[in-house]
Amino acid sequence: MSWLTAERQEVADLLTAAGITGTISVPSAPRGTVAMVLPGDPYLGPGELFGERALRLDIWIIAGQGDNAALSDSLDDLIATAVTALESDEIAVESVAQPITWAPASGSSFLVTIISARVLVRPPAPTS
Numbered sequence: 001m002s003w004l005t006a007e008r009q010e011v012a013d014l015l016t017a018a019g020i021t022g023t024i025s026v027p028s029a030p031r032g033t034v035a036m037v038l039p040g041d042p043y044l045g046p047g048e049l050f051g052e053r054a055l056r057l058d059i060w061i062i063a064g065q066g067d068n069a070a071l072s073d074s075l076d077d078l079i080a081t082a083v084t085a086l087e088s089d090e091i092a093v094e095s096v097a098q099p100i101t102w103a104p105a106s107g108s109s110f111l112v113t114i115i116s117a118r119v120l121v122r123p124p125a126p127t128s
Helices: 003-017 068-088
Strands: 021-023 034-046 053-062 092-096 100-102 110-121
Touching: 003 021, 003 034, 003 053, 003 068, 003 110, 034 110, 053 068, 068 092, 068 110
Parallel strands: 021 034
Antiparallel strands: 034 053, 053 110, 092 110, 100 110
């Protein structure tokens, strides 16, 4: 596993510990509430200190299926939980997008939002 994948997995594990099932891939048929920790744009940029990098992540929070009014309340709770968990681990939340309806290949529709976050990381030293 690359160090980039490992960093995304750490964030997914953090969200799982907070009560939102975290994954680093896009499930073909999401079930329940899920947080997909995906590469952001730009994925990797300069950090604040020499040797440091800014890893940007797009965290898709899926509220599940059901009544839109109930899902909207649920999504707000999930956003609050995710933001609290991220910031408690010194992960900068740069923005939270307006909720949208997402329809993966499975044909179902889900209410989602995307949290854009930034993690300052130190890539491992190259080995010879």
